[in-house]
Amino acid sequence: MKKITIMKILKVFGFVFLFAASGAVGVGAGVVQHSAEKIQKPSVDEFNEDNIMVNQAVAEDEETTEMYTDIAIFGVDARNHSLGKGNRSDSIMVATINNETHDVVLTSFYRDTLVDIPGKGYDKLTHAYSYGGPELAINTLNHNFDMAIKDYVTVNFAIAEDIIDMMGGVEIEISNSEVNSINKFMVELYNEGADTDVEYLDESGMVTLTGSQAVAYARTRNLKGGDYKRAKRQRTVIDAAIKKAKKTDFATITQIINESISNVNTSLSMDEILGLAKNVFDYNVIDSQGFPYHVKNAKTNTYAFPTQRTFVEISKCLADDVKNLHYMLYGVGTPVMVDVNSDSEMDEDNGKANKLYGTDTPTSLETDAKTVDESKKDYEPSETVKGISEELASRVY
Numbered sequence: 001m002k003k004i005t006i007m008k009i010l011k012v013f014g015f016v017f018l019f020a021a022s023g024a025v026g027v028g029a030g031v032v033q034h035s036a037e038k039i040q041k042p043s044v045d046e047f048n049e050d051n052i053m054v055n056q057a058v059a060e061d062e063e064t065t066e067m068y069t070d071i072a073i074f075g076v077d078a079r080n081h082s083l084g085k086g087n088r089s090d091s092i093m094v095a096t097i098n099n100e101t102h103d104v105v106l107t108s109f110y111r112d113t114l115v116d117i118p119g120k121g122y123d124k125l126t127h128a129y130s131y132g133g134p135e136l137a138i139n140t141l142n143h144n145f146d147m148a149i150k151d152y153v154t155v156n157f158a159i160a161e162d163i164i165d166m167m168g169g170v171e172i173e174i175s176n177s178e179v180n181s182i183n184k185f186m187v188e189l190y191n192e193g194a195d196t197d198v199e200y201l202d203e204s205g206m207v208t209l210t211g212s213q214a215v216a217y218a219r220t221r222n223l224k225g226g227d228y229k230r231a232k233r234q235r236t237v238i239d240a241a242i243k244k245a246k247k248t249d250f251a252t253i254t255q256i257i258n259e260s261i262s263n264v265n266t267s268l269s270m271d272e273i274l275g276l277a278k279n280v281f282d283y284n285v286i287d288s289q290g291f292p293y294h295v296k297n298a299k300t301n302t303y304a305f306p307t308q309r310t311f312v313e314i315s316k317c318l319a320d321d322v323k324n325l326h327y328m329l330y331g332v333g334t335p336v337m338v339d340v341n342s343d344s345e346m347d348e349d350n351g352k353a354n355k356l357y358g359t360d361t362p363t364s365l366e367t368d369a370k371t372v373d374e375s376k377k378d379y380e381p382s383e384t385v386k387g388i389s390e391e392l393a394s395r396v397y
């Protein structure tokens with residue numbers, strides 16, 4: 001059996017369930033095994049680990065691969081509880097774990113980002129999951145961003161409401177405009193047939209959100225900032241849920257696992273599930289960011305709409321952004337100063353990377369470039385990424 005680390009826990013429950021899962025180990029292995037039997041397993045045509053394409057240079061860098069673990073996390077809105085191909089991934093994140101320090105960075109990849117989907121062509125990132133399930137979604141991330149992701153977890157948004165309610169809600173800072181949007185979105189979900197409770201929010205500031213309120217908050221995209229802000233809200237909810245799970249008793253944790261596990265899809269084996277580590281409370285989310293760093297809202301032809309232009313988010317300088325992403329996540333290479341504006345800049349103001357690589361902080365970036373650890377392996381974007389970057393740049397108009 002492979003060595004069980006924090007990445008195995010992530011693969012079972014998704015990052016929201018990270019601490020809940022560890023608590024179940026304290027209750028007993030029988031609880032975990034009973035729950036694990038309910039996990040949806042991917043079909044061979046939707047996920048075959050032999051078909052996963054990784055960036056070889058990254059995969060062969062033993063220092064980086066031993067130090068860091070990347071887990072893809074997909075969130076789908078599947079009312080019929082199907083978690084595979086045919087569902088668009090409304091939420092696309094990668095959790096990067098430092099296996100020595102236990103620090104975690106969450107990266108949201110904007111769902112409408114124009115990417116080169118292997119075997120299809122240029123289309124929105126969210127469509128990769130629909131076309132080919134988790135296998136094609138992972139291959140698309142690896143192909144466009146020089147990553148070496150091999151594992152994933154897919155979670156149905158439908159379970160988030162119940163999980164948060166079982167923990168007694170989550171504490172999040174809410175603006176006045178978000179109060180109105182949350183209330184409106186809860187009603188919309190209810191009218192669409194979602195099994196949700198409509199409990200109106202009547203205050204802003206730091207408030208305890210119910211499950212339905214938190215889901216509505218995470219799904220909101222009709223305010224200033226659109227999808228960029230929504231991606232940030234999703235990461236905020238995950239971080240708040242993790243903090244709350246740390247304070248949750250074992251009985252509630254067990255209930256959460258039993259009632260939510262059938263809404264999780266992963267490639268993890270039963271043996272790996274039973275080997276859950278007991279020290280997950282040492283892990284902390286230290287930063288979160290949105291990617292690509294520099295994007296342009298535009299319209300262009302895509303694989304789904306070859307004869308008409310549709311809305312997408314185009315990376316204005318993908319190769320440079322990918323170079324900075326690898327520096328941010330793995331500490332390799334030297335960061336690049338990118339002097340271009342981004343349509344996400346005013347909305348994605350969180351995260352070390354977003355602050356460093358914006359156009360208004362050149363001194364911070366230059367300092368980072370001077371102090372980079374020269375003993376670390378250098379990194380340059382692959383020819384594949386450079387080619388994609390050139391194609392995307394030609395579509396920015």
